[in-house]
Amino acid sequence: MSTSSSSSSIKTSRWLAFHALLVFAFLYLPIAILILYSFNGQGVGGFPPRNLTLSWYRILFSDAPIWDSVLNSLLVAAAAMLIALLFGIPAALAVDRANFPGKALFRRLVLLPLILPGIITGLSLLMLFRVAEVKLSLLTIILGHGTALISVATTKVFAGLQKLNRAQEEASLDLGATYWQTFWRITVPNLKLSIIGAALLIFTLSMDEIAVSFFLIGRDNTLPLEIWGRLRRGITPEINAISTIIFMFSLLTIVVWYRLRTRAEVTPEIGAELVETAGRS
Amino acid sequence: MATTTEAGFTDKSKPDSTSLLSIRSVAKHFGKNIVLRDISLEIAEGEFLTILGESGSGKTTLLRILAGFEQPTSGEVWMQGERLDTQPPYRRRVNTVFQHYALFPHMTVEQNVGYGLQVAKRPAEEIKSRVAEALAKVKMSTFAKSKPSKISGGQQQRIALARALVNRPRLLLLDEPLSALDANLRREMQVELKALQREVGITFIFVTHDQEEAMVMSDRIALLRSGELEQVASPREIYHRPATSYTAQFIGHTNLLYADVRQGTAMCDRLVWPTSLPDGSALFSLRPECIRLARIAPPAIGSANPLSNIRFRATLRDQAFHGATDLLHVESDGGLILTIRIASHDLPNSKAPLEFEFSAADAIPVRDSDNKNEERR
Numbered sequence: 046m047s048t049s050s051s052s053s054s055i056k057t058s059r060w061l062a063f064h065a066l067l068v069f070a071f072l073y074l075p076i077a078i079l080i081l082y083s084f085n086g087q088g089v090g091g092f093p094p095r096n097l098t099l100s101w102y103r104i105l106f107s108d109a110p111i112w113d114s115v116l117n118s119l120l121v122a123a124a125a126m127l128i129a130l131l132f133g134i135p136a137a138l139a140v141d142r143a144n145f146p147g148k149a150l151f152r153r154l155v156l157l158p159l160i161l162p163g164i165i166t167g168l169s170l171l172m173l174f175r176v177a178e179v180k181l182s183l184l185t186i187i188l189g190h191g192t193a194l195i196s197v198a199t200t201k202v203f204a205g206l207q208k209l210n211r212a213q214e215e216a217s218l219d220l221g222a223t224y225w226q227t228f229w230r231i232t233v234p235n236l237k238l239s240i241i242g243a244a245l246l247i248f249t250l251s252m253d254e255i256a257v258s259f260f261l262i263g264r265d266n267t268l269p270l271e272i273w274g275r276l277r278r279g280i281t282p283e284i285n286a287i288s289t290i291i292f293m294f295s296l297l298t299i300v301v302w303y304r305l306r307t308r309a310e311v312t313p314e315i316g317a318e319l320v321e322t323a324g325r326s
Numbered sequence: 327m328a329t330t331t332e333a334g335f336t337d338k339s340k341p342d343s344t345s346l347l348s349i350r351s352v353a354k355h356f357g358k359n360i361v362l363r364d365i366s367l368e369i370a371e372g373e374f375l376t377i378l379g380e381s382g383s384g385k386t387t388l389l390r391i392l393a394g395f396e397q398p399t400s401g402e403v404w405m406q407g408e409r410l411d412t413q414p415p416y417r418r419r420v421n422t423v424f425q426h427y428a429l430f431p432h433m434t435v436e437q438n439v440g441y442g443l444q445v446a447k448r449p450a451e452e453i454k455s456r457v458a459e460a461l462a463k464v465k466m467s468t469f470a471k472s473k474p475s476k477i478s479g480g481q482q483q484r485i486a487l488a489r490a491l492v493n494r495p496r497l498l499l500l501d502e503p504l505s506a507l508d509a510n511l512r513r514e515m516q517v518e519l520k521a522l523q524r525e526v527g528i529t530f531i532f533v534t535h536d537q538e539e540a541m542v543m544s545d546r547i548a549l550l551r552s553g554e555l556e557q558v559a560s561p562r563e564i565y566h567r568p569a570t571s572y573t574a575q576f577i578g579h580t581n582l583l584y585a586d587v588r589q590g591t592a593m594c595d596r597l598v599w600p601t602s603l604p605d606g607s608a609l610f611s612l613r614p615e616c617i618r619l620a621r622i623a624p625p626a627i628g629s630a631n632p633l634s635n636i637r638f639r640a641t642l643r644d645q646a647f648h649g650a651t652d653l654l655h656v657e658s659d660g661g662l663i664l665t666i667r668i669a670s671h672d673l674p675n676s677k678a679p680l681e682f683e684f685s686a687a688d689a690i691p692v693r694d695s696d697n698k699n700e701e702r703r
Contacts (some may be wrong), residue, residue, distance in 0.1 A: 220445065226445055
């Protein structure tokens with residue numbers, strides 16, 4: 046009885062492992078192939094890739110329009126990040142600690158753009174700019190990304206505020222610091238990590254945003270739209286090459302973020318553990 | 327209205343003429359929930375006052391009103407002729423030691439302690455010397471450069487204390503500061519804290535739910551019960567002369583005797599003792615240690631007023647060993663269950679009834695806390 050049940054559980058776990066492998070392949074195989082083919086000497090076709098070469102990267106680096114679009118995207122991402130943080134941080138503070146009529150509604154509405162399809166955000170902003178007779182340009186994209194990503198800043202910073210020990214702020218007031226001094230000396234340093242996290246997330250989200258940008262684009266392309274435009278004229282491994290670079294860049298951002306987080310959060314815990322074990326012996 | 331606080335034992339519960347803090351009819355409501363009602367209390371300069379109460383009694387709310395984190399719904403707080411409750415927390419010369427210390431994790435121990443002086447824009451040399459002095463006072467000088475997360479709970483406790491005291495407040499509030507420490511460290515800190523308070527001479531208001539802690543440390547105890555002051559008195563007085571049955575039960579153990587008083591004699595079951603109370607029903611508190619095993623031989627005639635030494639027979643129900651003392655549960659002939667504390671002593675494990683006695687003076691009349699409308703007789 047017991048042996049058959051244990052053998053069936055082994056079977057189940059094997060099956061699950063296989064399933065996990067499939068999921069993993071499904072997620073990462075396309076990316077792996079994309080990277081592989083950026084070195085393919087025979088264009089996009091043909092399996093397996095042959096005559097591995099760096100020439101696509103050489104072509105990419107002398108391709109001025111691509112780099113213009115990269116610069117545009119960086120500019121848009123940086124500006125959108127600033128806008129989102131500028132509005133998102135006070136919104137998070139308001140949701141966390143202010144009491145005002147309609148707060149529950151405000152809280153839900155601020156978070157709504159997270160779920161709202163980009164098409165709707167883009168289209169509604171496009172109509173707004175039409176009515177206001179604003180010419181579409183990088184500025185409209187910045188405004189679009191900025192507003193769409195406020196909710197990301199708000200959620201991240203709000204989560205940080207929830208973890209913040211309010212007694213610390215009370216202690217600061219108690220020790221003679223005004224509300225303003227307390228905000229800058231206690232609240233902000235404690236939120237630093239959440240703010241950096243929000244900034245990185247907003248930056249990367251803006252970098253690869255297509256739907257909103259598509260509606261608000263003027264004459265200057267962002268990188269995703271440039272790539273998309275070229276794909277319509279036929280795919281070349283140059284696209285694979287730029288995608289590979291984007292992928293590496295994203296990976297680097299994630300690594301930087303994790304390093305920051307582990308440095309800030311894990312070290313004190315290890316420290317406390319050491320003190321505890323030292324105290325016991 | 328104010329009878330609860332006075333409770334007939336007025337001399338020690340009244341403040342000295344040098345009153346530092348005056349709490350006047352303070353009440354606090356959170357919506358429909360009444361947390362404090364009509365609290366009036368005078369606190370003397372240099373006093374160690376403990377606000378004692380169960381969780382939910384409103385003690386932390388009262389402390390937060392003094393610190394400035396809550397506004398009283400009605401009533402006023404005055405400190406030396408100045409209205410305190412209308413001031414923001416940062417303008418009060420009141421500092422707080424928080425329950426979980428609330429040290430700033432992104433600052434070193436030194437920066438934590440110097441924070442108050444720094445925001446007050448004191449000169450750098452002064453900050454340096456005062457921080458060093460405060461750290462020395464709590465024996466934490468060697469940890470000046472550590473981050474709070476790298477030191478133990480007891481050490482964090484000391485830093486929180488130094489951080490508050492370095493500002494030389496008129497009043498120090500302590501919100502259950504020892505509750506997170508283990509029992510041994512706790513007892514150690516109780517003694518240390520009391521000594522420190524005597525040394526610096528600052529008025530301490532200490533909040534706790536631990537009656538033993540309150541007894542060890544305080545000059546006076548203010549016992550809070552569901553938002554009202556039950557009794558304010560010195561530890562000895564509150565123990566030996568509890569005003570109400572709640573006080574008697576909350577502070578230490580007691581036996582509550584519901585007695586009938588007729589012509590100067592109280593009768594509870596078959597126990598009879600003299601009292602000065604008028605006729606009617608009355609409630610008495612008799613501490614377990616006030617009952618003792620009677621000697622086999624009855625006392626010699628004329629040795630004492632026989633009426634003041636009340637003897638009774640009871641059978642032992644169980645005996646619990648507590649180290650220096652034993653706690654007995656006995657059932658008297660009349661079926662009355664009593665708790666008795668005697669010096670540790672092995673009693674014969676037989677069903678034979680034993681002889682006990684207590685002094686009439688130890689049966690303290692108390693007001694029945696469960697029946698608030700009943701007038702004190």
